[in-house]
Structures are given as C-alpha cells and as structure tokens.
Amino acid sequence: MVDLSVKLAKVHLPNPLINASGIYGSDIPDIIKTAEAKTGAVLYKTTTIEERNGNKVPRYWQDELFALNSIGLPNKGYKYLIQITPEVKQKTTKPMITSLLGFSFEEYITLCKAYNDSAVDIIEVNFSCPNIEGKPQAAYNFEYLPKLMKACREAAPDKPLFAKLPAYLDPSQRKMVAKMLIDSKFQGVTLINSLGESLLVNAKTEKTYIRPNNGLAGLTGKAIKPVALGNVWGFYNLLKDSGIQIMGVGGIECGLDVFEFILCGADAVQIGTAYIRQGTAVFEKMENELIQIMNEKGYTSLNDFRGKLKIWGD
Numbered sequence: 001m002v003d004l005s006v007k008l009a010k011v012h013l014p015n016p017l018i019n020a021s022g023i024y025g026s027d028i029p030d031i032i033k034t035a036e037a038k039t040g041a042v043l044y045k046t047t048t049i050e051e052r053n054g055n056k057v058p059r060y061w062q063d064e065l066f067a068l069n070s071i072g073l074p075n076k077g078y079k080y081l082i083q084i085t086p087e088v089k090q091k092t093t094k095p096m097i098t099s100l101l102g103f104s105f106e107e108y109i110t111l112c113k114a115y116n117d118s119a120v121d122i123i124e125v126n127f128s129c130p131n132i133e134g135k136p137q138a139a140y141n142f143e144y145l146p147k148l149m150k151a152c153r154e155a156a157p158d159k160p161l162f163a164k165l166p167a168y169l170d171p172s173q174r175k176m177v178a179k180m181l182i183d184s185k186f187q188g189v190t191l192i193n194s195l196g197e198s199l200l201v202n203a204k205t206e207k208t209y210i211r212p213n214n215g216l217a218g219l220t221g222k223a224i225k226p227v228a229l230g231n232v233w234g235f236y237n238l239l240k241d242s243g244i245q246i247m248g249v250g251g252i253e254c255g256l257d258v259f260e261f262i263l264c265g266a267d268a269v270q271i272g273t274a275y276i277r278q279g280t281a282v283f284e285k286m287e288n289e290l291i292q293i294m295n296e297k298g299y300t301s302l303n304d305f306r307g308k309l310k311i312w313g314d
C-alpha cells in the first residue's frame, strides 16, 4: 500500500497535490470545487487589502508549452476570504491555505495579523507577483525582504508561514534568501512563481498576446519546469537541515513531474496551468500516475525518495 500523506508544518494532507494560487480559490463554490477534487489541500487566490478587478483583458494566453498571465490580482479582498473560511470548513475537512500580498510593508503586516487570527491553516506570503505595474517584487529587493519576512513572522506567530518566491538564477541570491528564511523562522517556501517580464509575440498580427504592462507578463506552463526544479533542488540543499519545507510549482503536468519535484526535495507540489487545461480531474490522474511510479519502484511513502536525487557519476 502506498501512503501519499504529507505534513506541512503540523498540518496533515492526504496527498501532496495542491492547486497553485492565482487561478481558482476566490469564493466558496470555487474553493469547494477544488476541495472535492483529489487535492491534499486548497490554496486561495492571492488576496490584497482592497477588492480588485485586476488588469485589462486580454490578460491570459496559452499554448501547449507556455502560458502567459498578467491577471493583476483580481480578488474580493482579504476580509471576504476570512469571513467565508469557517463556512468552507464546515463543508470540507481539507486544510485551507491562504495567499496574501501587500502593496506596502504596512499592508503585509495588516494581512498577516488578520490571517493569524482566522480559521486558515497555513499562510502563503506572496513576495513575487510580477504583474502590478510600478510595484516591484519584494522578493528581488534583498534589503527590504529580510525586514519584511521578520515583520510578517512577528505579525503571524500562530500560523505556519510559507514564502512564495520567484526564480533566482544565481546561487548567491539563493544563499541570501535561504538565510533570510531561516533567520525569520518561516516554516516553508513555495518555488517558483511565474517568470516575470516574459514576452510571447504573435508574428502573424505583429502584436503581443496580452495587453497589460506593454505585453510583458508572467510565464508558466511546461516550459518553466527546469527552472522550477533547479530552484527546488538548489533551495533543498540549503534548507534540508533547517526543517524548512518546500512546495514545488512550475510546469507540473503529470505524476512523473510530481515524482521529479519530490525527488528534488519538494514536500508538496502545486498545480496551476495544468489545472486550467485539464480541470479538476488532473489531481486524480496525477495521484494515480504517482502511485503507479512508486509501485514500480517499490516505494511506499514519499519519504522513501524525497530529496534523494543522485548526481550523475556518483
């Protein structure tokens, strides 16, 4: 018998498959739809202080390999999500993970404090939304980020905190950020957010595919998987002795992808673009595929292979 269960901080998940933030998870029907699928937990779409409509359309485009998004954080505001969470919890036993983003230091603190006193199980603090013009990602500001992380920790002492981070493409950046996560006592990290400032060109029309931000937007989908795996494996090697856990995200489309992320050190994974493409059935399909791979390899739990990637030649 294969056991897919996992603990994120002290929260029990029946399996490691979570919907990525940013797609569904904005109201009760949306959240229950994801809870009734074969997910291990449900992640809300990122919430802000105020309700937002998001960016002008077209703001999403996809093909087989890529998806480009500049949605611009449409959401009903954090108070709404806090208010509906007790009702959600009456309808499902799945853990609820919220996602929050502040447009200033003070906003992050307000959001962390409010969610600390709410019914959510875990807080994902989004330091890496690439889609708000004039608002640089906190995660790329190495003076601001450690102060912000510490303040978020102080504002939410009672909940597990996961930092949603972008891709870092240099090991020196990874080292600095790993130290910040350890110093600020975050329980976990989610890697990676969409690759910001990406561009896809429609040569036929000689136009961008999307409208906001001069056509520049966040890249997701199959094409970003190697970058995501590199960040998971890189951070895993820096964090494995600290107890800080990793949620892997980026281009996960099948059970084999899930297996690879866990082999590189992920405790759980998030599925975004593939959820849009394949609907709620994607979670059951991935779970079955993962079980089949584990059976073939003789693994009975995720711990049997988590972080055990071997280097060629060793």
Ligand code: DHB
Pocket (backbone or CB within 6 Å): 022, 046, 069, 070, 071, 072, 073, 074, 126, 128, 129, 130, 131, 193, 194, 218
């Ligand atoms: C959006 C995109 C992101 O990558 C993110 O982390 C949060 C929000 C968006 O455009 O809505």
